[in-house]
Amino acid sequence: MAKVMLFIDGTWLYSNVPRLSEAYGRPDFRVDFGKLPFVLSEAVSQRLNGTEIDVVRTYLFGSYASNHDPRDDEAVQRRRDFFAMLSEEYHYEVETYPINFRGRRLKKSDRDPEDTFEPREKCVDIALAASMLYFAALPSAYDIAIAVVGDQDFKPAFQYVRRLGKRVAIASIKGSCAPGLSDPRESERVTDFDIIWLDDLLHRLELKYERHQLQCESPTHRGPRGVWTTFHPRKGQKFYCDACRRDFSRQRQELQREYNGVGYDGEVEYPSEEETPVGTTLGGIVKRRVADRGFGFIEADDGRDYFFHISDLHPGLHFDDIQEGMEVDFEVKKQPSADRAGAAQSVRLAMVEPDEEAAEPPADE
Numbered sequence: 001m002a003k004v005m006l007f008i009d010g011t012w013l014y015s016n017v018p019r020l021s022e023a024y025g026r027p028d029f030r031v032d033f034g035k036l037p038f039v040l041s042e043a044v045s046q047r048l049n050g051t052e053i054d055v056v057r058t059y060l061f062g063s064y065a066s067n068h069d070p071r072d073d074e075a076v077q078r079r080r081d082f083f084a085m086l087s088e089e090y091h092y093e094v095e096t097y098p099i100n101f102r103g104r105r106l107k108k109s110d111r112d113p114e115d116t117f118e119p120r121e122k123c124v125d126i127a128l129a130a131s132m133l134y135f136a137a138l139p140s141a142y143d144i145a146i147a148v149v150g151d152q153d154f155k156p157a158f159q160y161v162r163r164l165g166k167r168v169a170i171a172s173i174k175g176s177c178a179p180g181l182s183d184p185r186e187s188e189r190v191t192d193f194d195i196i197w198l199d200d201l202l203h204r205l206e207l208k209y210e211r212h213q214l215q216c217e218s219p220t221h222r223g224p225r226g227v228w229t230t231f232h233p234r235k236g237q238k239f240y241c242d243a244c245r246r247d248f249s250r251q252r253q254e255l256q257r258e259y260n261g262v263g264y265d266g267e268v269e270y271p272s273e274e275e276t277p278v279g280t281t282l283g284g285i286v287k288r289r290v291a292d293r294g295f296g297f298i299e300a301d302d303g304r305d306y307f308f309h310i311s312d313l314h315p316g317l318h319f320d321d322i323q324e325g326m327e328v329d330f331e332v333k334k335q336p337s338a339d340r341a342g343a344a345q346s347v348r349l350a351m352v353e354p355d356e357e358a359a360e361p362p363a364d365e
Helices: 010-024 036-047 070-090 124-137 152-163 198-205 242-258
Strands: 002-009 053-066 093-100 144-148 167-172 212-215 226-229 281-290 295-300 305-309 327-334 342-349
Touching: 002 010, 002 036, 002 124, 010 053, 010 070, 010 198, 036 053, 036 144, 036 167, 036 198, 053 070, 053 124, 070 093, 070 242, 093 124, 124 144, 124 152, 144 152, 152 167, 242 295, 242 305, 281 305, 295 327, 305 327
Parallel strands: 002 053, 002 144, 053 093, 144 167, 305 342
Antiparallel strands: 212 226, 281 295, 281 327, 295 305, 327 342
16 A cells, blocks of 8 residues: 655645636636545556555645735635635645735735735745655655645755655646646656646546525624525534625724724834734733624733734634633734734634643642
8 A cells, every 4th residue: 555645735726726617617616625635646546557545644835815905804714714624624734824915905906006016925835845855754654745736846846755765746737837847758857657637637626516504693694594505614613694704894994994903092002022923823811892893902912902803703712702801812814013903813712721830749748
């Protein structure tokens, strides 16, 4: 039996789904990521004359927007929900890295035409290559690496993985794959198999949607709560209909403008130390909770205030459970400035460290 690990460039694959949709002739085509590891491992098995394959792990490396225009909150949250779904439902090992948009819209077409800003993704390619090499150096972690990529920059990593005695298979998309990776003569020695084209497997990789009815759990929902949808909430995640999600996004923007981010006292002096990076997990105390409007502020351990909305709570935590003075953990969604609080996401109850003294067994008398 051959042990296989998958290493997926999630940003590249995510951005190329429209190309797959075009190839399949279905504008609503989506990849079933639950099937992807097994479909690709079967393709490798066929190239090995039916050798039995054991999929040991699937790693996906991706990015998400941070410090972006609030109007894109919903799009950013969808991507973060996608990453969480891969981890929780399909047991992917997911590594994600923020891209600082410096307050801008995600789509270039939505920005000022004279704005020359180009978002820069960091770490994704290096993280994928480093992980593949790390596990290749371990004696029995995997026998074959399946890389779902299209970038020429991975070529040195693949060459060194092969020098460590492992086999490499490349799965890619026609028209989005560097020639050095798809060369049928294999002149640069980067793979051990003919390339696996996802375009040829779309009938097996299609995510088939089934409409079902869910109850919208938004406290401000209007009309019957039963909504037909293809969305499948993660375990513990509340379901909000599209209309309520749009309302949440609008409410968050209005509240942050109204309270100027800092809000109720207007007298916050932040320390002059280095900014806390977006995506950092912090602890803090709920400084204020506005029950009738569904938002509040956290005074974090870094000395700054962070705004949160009911839709920024971690799955399983209800707004009614939050009280002023409560200790919480959260991720930095937007950095604070001199006169404006930051924004928090994934707000959850703090992890309580055990009392070391209390944990010690009583001394023998």
